[in-house]
Amino acid sequence: MTEEDSIKPVIILVQTQLAVNIGMCARAMLNCGLDELRLVAPRDGWPNEGAVAPATDAKHVIESVKVYPTVAEAVADCHQVYAATARIRHLNTPVVTANEAAKEMHSATLKSGGMNRPAILFGPEASGLDNDAMSYADRLMHYPMNPDFTSLNLAQAVLLFSWEWWSSRAEAITSYEQDWEAAPRAELDHYLQRLEIELEKSGFFTNREKQPNTMRKIRTLFCRSNPSSQEVKSLQGILTALISRLR
Amino acid sequence: MTEEDSIKPVIILVQTQLAVNIGMCARAMLNCGLDELRLVAPRDGWPNEGAVAPATDAKHVIESVKVYPTVAEAVADCHQVYAATARIRHLNTPVVTANEAAKEMHSATLKSGGMNRPAILFGPEASGLDNDAMSYADRLMHYPMNPDFTSLNLAQAVLLFSWEWWSSRAEAITSYEQDWEAAPRAELDHYLQRLEIELEKSGFFTNREKQPNTMRKIRTLFCRSNPSSQEVKSLQGILTALISRLR
Numbered sequence: 001m002t003e004e005d006s007i008k009p010v011i012i013l014v015q016t017q018l019a020v021n022i023g024m025c026a027r028a029m030l031n032c033g034l035d036e037l038r039l040v041a042p043r044d045g046w047p048n049e050g051a052v053a054p055a056t057d058a059k060h061v062i063e064s065v066k067v068y069p070t071v072a073e074a075v076a077d078c079h080q081v082y083a084a085t086a087r088i089r090h091l092n093t094p095v096v097t098a099n100e101a102a103k104e105m106h107s108a109t110l111k112s113g114g115m116n117r118p119a120i121l122f123g124p125e126a127s128g129l130d131n132d133a134m135s136y137a138d139r140l141m142h143y144p145m146n147p148d149f150t151s152l153n154l155a156q157a158v159l160l161f162s163w164e165w166w167s168s169r170a171e172a173i174t175s176y177e178q179d180w181e182a183a184p185r186a187e188l189d190h191y192l193q194r195l196e197i198e199l200e201k202s203g204f205f206t207n208r209e210k211q212p213n214t215m216r217k218i219r220t221l222f223c224r225s226n227p228s229s230q231e232v233k234s235l236q237g238i239l240t241a242l243i244s245r246l247r
Numbered sequence: 248m249t250e251e252d253s254i255k256p257v258i259i260l261v262q263t264q265l266a267v268n269i270g271m272c273a274r275a276m277l278n279c280g281l282d283e284l285r286l287v288a289p290r291d292g293w294p295n296e297g298a299v300a301p302a303t304d305a306k307h308v309i310e311s312v313k314v315y316p317t318v319a320e321a322v323a324d325c326h327q328v329y330a331a332t333a334r335i336r337h338l339n340t341p342v343v344t345a346n347e348a349a350k351e352m353h354s355a356t357l358k359s360g361g362m363n364r365p366a367i368l369f370g371p372e373a374s375g376l377d378n379d380a381m382s383y384a385d386r387l388m389h390y391p392m393n394p395d396f397t398s399l400n401l402a403q404a405v406l407l408f409s410w411e412w413w414s415s416r417a418e419a420i421t422s423y424e425q426d427w428e429a430a431p432r433a434e435l436d437h438y439l440q441r442l443e444i445e446l447e448k449s450g451f452f453t454n455r456e457k458q459p460n461t462m463r464k465i466r467t468l469f470c471r472s473n474p475s476s477q478e479v480k481s482l483q484g485i486l487t488a489l490i491s492r493l494r
Contacts, residue, residue, distance in 0.1 A: 028403060033393040057396060099414070146280040146413070149304060156275060159403050160410055166393070167346070195485070204488035218481060225472035228339055234464060238442070241451035242489040 008033070009105055009165055010119040011158060012074050014040040014133050017125050023054030023062065024155035025122075030058040032162035033169075039067045040074050040133075043124075071121065071133045078119035080108055083129050083137035084157055086150050093140050101141040102164040120161060125154050183229040191235050192219055198243055255280070256352055256412060257366040258405060259321050261287040261380050264372050270301030270309065271402035272369075277305040279409035286314045287321050290371075318368065318380045323433035325366040327355055327473060330376050330384035331404055333397050339467055340387050348388040349411040359428055367408060372401050382463040383432070385473040430476040438482050439466055445490055 011029055016022055016039065026037055035058075039046055046067045055062045068074035075081050082101050083093075096104065105118040121137060123129030134140065143152060143160055152160070196215055205211040227235070258276055263269055263286065273284055282305075286293055293314045302309045315321040322328050329348050330340075343351065352365040368384065370376030381387065390399060390407055399407070443462055452458040474482070 024400070027398075027400070030396045031392050031399055031403075056398060144414075145278050149277045151274075151303060152278055153271070153274070156278075156403065156406050159406065163407055163410070167391075199485060199488055202488040202492050204484065214481075217478070218485070221472055221474055221478045221481070225468050227468055231339065231464070231468050234461075234468070238446060238451065238465070239489070241446055241449040242486070243492070245449050245490070 007109065007114060007117045008036065010036045010038055010078060010117065011162075012038045012040060012071070012119055012121045013042070013154070013158075014071060014074075014121055014129060015043060015124045016122075016154065017043045019044055019048035019050030020054045021125060021154045022048070022065075023051035023058075025158040026051070026055040026058040026061040026065075028155050028159035029162050030061050031159070032166035034162050034165065035061045035064070037061055037065050038074050038119075039065055040071050041069060042067065071136050075119050075121075075136055077117060079112070079116045080105065080118040080139070081137045082118065082120040082139045082141045083134045084120060084122045084141050084143075084161065085129055085134060086142060086152075087128065093134065093137055095140045095142055098141055098143050098161050098164045099168065101139060102161070102168045104139070105165065106169060122154060122157060183227055183232045185223075187229055187232045188222060188227060191232050191239070192222065194236070195239060198239060254356065254361060254364045255283065257283045257285055257325060257364060258409075259285045259287060259318075259366050259368045260289070260401070260405075261318060261321075261368055261376060262290060262371045263369075263401065264290045266291055266295035266297030267301045268372060268401045269295070269312075270298035270305075272405040273298070273302040273305040273308040273312075275402050275406035276409050277308050278406070279413035281409050281412065282308045282311070284308055284312050285321050285366075286312055287318055288316060289314065318383050319432075319436050322366050322368075322383055323436065324431050325364045326359075326429040326431060327352065327363065327365040327386070328384045328432060328470065329365065329367040329386045329388045330381045331367060331369045331388050331390075331408065332376055332381060333389060333399075334375065339464075340381065340384055340471055342387045342389055345388055345390050345408045345411045346415065348386060349408065349415045351386070352412065353416055355429075363429070364431075369401060369404060379459065379463055382466040383470060385470045428475055429473045430479045434476055434479045435469060435474060438479050438486070439469065441483070442486060445486060 011025065011034060013022060013025060022039065022042065029035060029037060046065065051062055052059065108116045108118065120141065121129055121133055123133060141161065143157070145152070192215070199205065205214065258272065258281060260269060260272060269286065269289065276282060276284060289295070293312065298309055299306065355363045355365065367388065368376055368380055370380065388408065390404070392399070446452065452461065
């Protein structure tokens, strides 16, 4: 089985205060291919219209939210539980970074033949997870942030975890295959030869001995931008226009 | 010198609509150790009280914001310019992921002895960067997201780039290919302005309406090669030589 068929991490928001944040979390999750969102005792109840607009096109994430009264019930069918927290010194639970957590989840899922269901808990906006909620976690997850300013908002914390999960999946794209057709170098070379002739006529090369070196430098500059045929035509047109004023 | 002493990436928000988003960007930046924020023509003016609360404790980032009327002025003292965009097929500019962009910036900064100033442009919330703004970039930066849902909000886009920069600072690539110092963008811009004037005089622009688009294409070509000061001087010299035959 491929990883795409397998179970993805479940995001669990515990006692979230603002519905707008739930919507923003849903959007951030879907950006990174996650779509299972659970709520534990959201302050303003559920469903909540305030979450819909911030979710933009992630409406199906919002519509399939499940609500639980307690953390214990929300994680009951999960195999690994992580707790996102900035307070990493208060419990005797191993601490991993978001990147490490994401990689652990992928490997646990693969080892289990796709049956492993990881979950990650995020606490209320103002206070974060309390010790009781954190005690359900087998790992604490933290973000190694600027030590002078670690306060992340809820949706941004969910985004960073989701991004790490998405970026570290096996088939993660590492670079974009660009649909770019560079001109055959003969076209660029033809331009550069013509440029050299016109520069000679214009008295640009005050020192004949240095002329080859100067042209090498000019060629380096243009080769580096690896122009398309259309761009070489533009360069030819510019040259033609500039010298045409002679006539 | 250590990297910590050196210049960090400048975040440039172009024609941002909502002050709340500017505040959230400032917070996300500071989470990841970035603190230089520039605005190009923010819709609702600046300073703006609406940015203060969302910035939470990142107030000094907000207070030291600089505002510019144009992208050209905002990037004038920068040596590398990236443009964040989801539209990666429209311009002839190389595309890198956020992670690759972050690593390139670290490398260029290290190679330059900490003097290299990279900048990254983010467009308006609704529409993203337009082609004119993107033509100032030598690299387009994209986020390899869930292909079914790539729409990131502004602050989250800024966060992900900042996070990639922060997370990759220790592992900066040491094998950056080019070992030269890019010119501040003001020098290239000055050349392009002069080129446009001379092309106008030469009757190059047969269609007035297409002139801005033609100049964008020319700018794209030259930005892509990210020329050094010496190379910009060569380009100026070439232009001077070609037009001097008039006299």
